[in-house]
Each structure stands twice: as structure tokens, then as C-alpha cells.
Amino acid sequence: MTNKQMTSSETEQTDDQQPNPTPGTDSLADRGTDIGVETSSRDDPATVPDRTIIESRDLDVYYGDDQALNGISMEIPEQQVTALIGPSGCGKSTFLRSINRMNDLIDIARVDGELFFREKDVYDDDVDPVALRRRIGMVFQSPNPFPKSIYDNVAYGLRVQGQDDNLDEKVHTALERAALLDEVEDQLDSSGLDLSGGQQQRLCIARAIAPDPEVILMDEPASALDPVATSKIEDLIEDLAEEYTVIIVTHNMQQAARISDKTAVFLTGGNLVEFDDTTKIFENPESDRVEDYITGKFG
């Protein structure tokens, strides 16, 4: 594959990287639906061997002349939690955004290499990034609900996608899956902005999962939250992996160790240094640099 200059014309986002609302579920949702990739049936993760859903091969990402990712090759398993960790600036968010082409929103970003979602290269010309983001949703660091009711926050993406049959049921299901329903059941008409930070983030997760994506990308989803709210989000992420593939960027190594099945360690220069089962990474990493990072000798 040749270098691909990405453009922002194919999206309708603002030029900051945290569009409001969540991409793939809201303002991006009223475009094409087909990216030429079959949806696989969800299976009981306990009975399914590791099955790759996302694979990068020799992926480089540049911002202008600066290289942010250097030859990243990784196979991310389906219906598991994969954590991306590493020091600031090593390219974790860049990699995350490459998966659902959020880097398209950055004019100077350029991708070289291959990135497959279910064996389809998401950078192929015939892939509609908007449709892709419907299959691969995203949750950001700061909760960003709409200034709308709780109900409408969750329903919005479904409505613009024309998935508004059984809307009440779908909204309730998404809120339930996001572990928020019990707390908001009697106030669905209240503004999403009146919720606590942790509840707002779970509302954003409900919004992201309402259209039933297969992969949920999370960029430090708990970093703005207090310990209690963080713990709820962590429990939720583990539950979500029963049905979805979750890929999470976190600066919190304890969090990665607690909730992820696989861990990828990026280090300076945009290099993926080690990718393995989380227990192996934290207990017996192959690389001395990873061990130094895990044990806090740098970072």
C-alpha cells in the first residue's frame, strides 16, 4: 500500500480531535452503512479461542514530517480488553485513532502500512470512514454528552441512522449495558449535563454502544474521574468485553493490569516494544525496557 494522505473532507467533524458528539454514533452516523465487512455473530468469549478482529501490519503514522508511529504490527483479539500503555507522546492515541480513521480529521496526518478490521483494510478506497466508525465506536477522555436529555443522548445516533424502531427498548438496553439505567431510570428527560462526571462518562458509553458497534475504542476514559467513578468504569469495561472488543489507552498501569487481557507497550519513537498477555507483560516481560517502564524506572 502506498502512502495515504488523509483528508478531512470525508467527515463533518471539527478540527479538534474530540468531536462532539461521539463519532460513529452521532453526527457521523448519517452516511453510508456498508464497509464491505461481514458482521460476525458474537460468541461466548469463554468458549472462543483468540480470534483477531483488528490487525495492523507495519503501520507508520506521520504528522507532517514527524513520525508518530513506527512499523506497528499487532493482532488484537475479539471480545477481549486490550490495553495500550506507554509514556506520554509514544503514539498510543495515534494508534487508537488510526483504527477507526479518526486521524483523517487531522490534515497533516498520513498513514503508511495496513490496518485490517476483520481482514478488510480500513484505508482501502472503498471504505466509508463514517460507516467504519459505526462499527468501531469511540469514547473520549472527558465526558462529552450533548446538551440534551439523557434519553435523547442515547437515542440520537439511532435516530439519525434510521434505527429508531423499538427506540425505547434500545435506549433502555444501552443504558443498562452501560450500568447507568438504575441510576437514571426515573429521570430520562433530565439533561445529560446534570449527571455527575462518572455518570456522564457512562452515558457517553451508552451512546457509543447504542448502535451496537463491534469494537469500542477508549482513550483514557477514566482519567477525569474520581476513584469510585473510575472503579465503576473499570467494572463496566470488563462486562462490555463479554460482547464487544475493547481497546483502551491508559496511563494507569494498575488499571491496565486489572482490566485488560492483552497489553501493548509503546515506548518513545512510536515503537511497539512488547505485546502479550497482560499477566506476562506485568509479571515477566521479555524486554528490559518494558520491565523498567512497568516498575516505574522511567515514564
Ligand SMILES: Nc1ncnc2c1ncn2[C@@H]1O[C@H](COP(=O)(O)OP(=O)(O)OP(=O)(O)O)[C@@H](O)[C@H]1O
Ligand atoms: N494533531 C497532531 N498534530 C501534530 N502532531 C501530533 C498530533 N497529535 C499527536 N501528535 C504527536 O504525535 C506523537 C504521538 O502523540 P500521541 O498523542 O499519539 O501519543 P500518546 O502516547 O497518546 O501521548 P499521551 O499519553 O500524552 O496522550 C507526539 O509526538 C505528539 O506530539
